[in-house]
Each structure stands twice: as structure tokens, then as C-alpha cells.
Amino acid sequence: xxxxxxxxxxxxxxxxxxxxxxxxxxxxxxxxxxxxxxxxxxxxxxxxxxxxxxxxxxxxxxxxxxxxxxx
Numbered sequence: 001x002x003x004x005x006x007x008x009x010x011x012x013x014x015x016x017x018x019x020x021x022x023x024x025x026x027x028x029x030x031x032x033x034x035x036x037x038x039x040x041x042x043x044x045x046x047x048x049x050x051x052x053x054x055x056x057x058x059x060x061x062x063x064x065x066x067x068x069x070x071x
Contacts, residue, residue, distance in 0.1 A: 002031070 007013035020028055053059035 005016070007016070017030070017033070020030055024030075050059065054061045
């Protein structure tokens with residue numbers, strides 16, 4: 001069984017993760033930890049790297065429609 005949970009409070013999330021870590025020997029597996037703030041930062045950094053490659057003529061720019069669809 002898998003359960004997906006969304007926490008609004010990072011402190012509560014950290015406490016739940018601490019408990020889950022202690023249950024690993026009982027078969028609990030933490031598959032993925034997703035932090036939306038980290039994802040936003042990563043996407044922004046990837047976008048900046050892509051823009052630099054375009055400016056250096058190492059990558060062809062994409063149509064604006066693709067950018068708008070990603071947003």
C-alpha cells in the first residue's frame with residue numbers, strides 16, 4: 001500500500017519522517033520526498049542554464065508556446 005501525504009508545516013513533516021525512518025525494519029519504505037520549493041528552485045536554475053546555452057549558440061531556442069505550456 002502507498003500513501004501520499006501533503007504537509008503544510010515543515011516541522012510536522014520532519015517529525016513524521018523521523019517516525020517513518022524508525023519503521024524501516026518493519027517494512028516501511030520512503031519512496032520519494034517532494035519539496036515544492038526545491039522543485040521551483042531547480043526548475044529556475046535549469047531555465048537559466050538553458051538560456052545561457054541559447055545565448056552561447058550551443059542550443060536552439062524553443063518556441064514561446066512551449067514555455068507558456070510549461071508554466
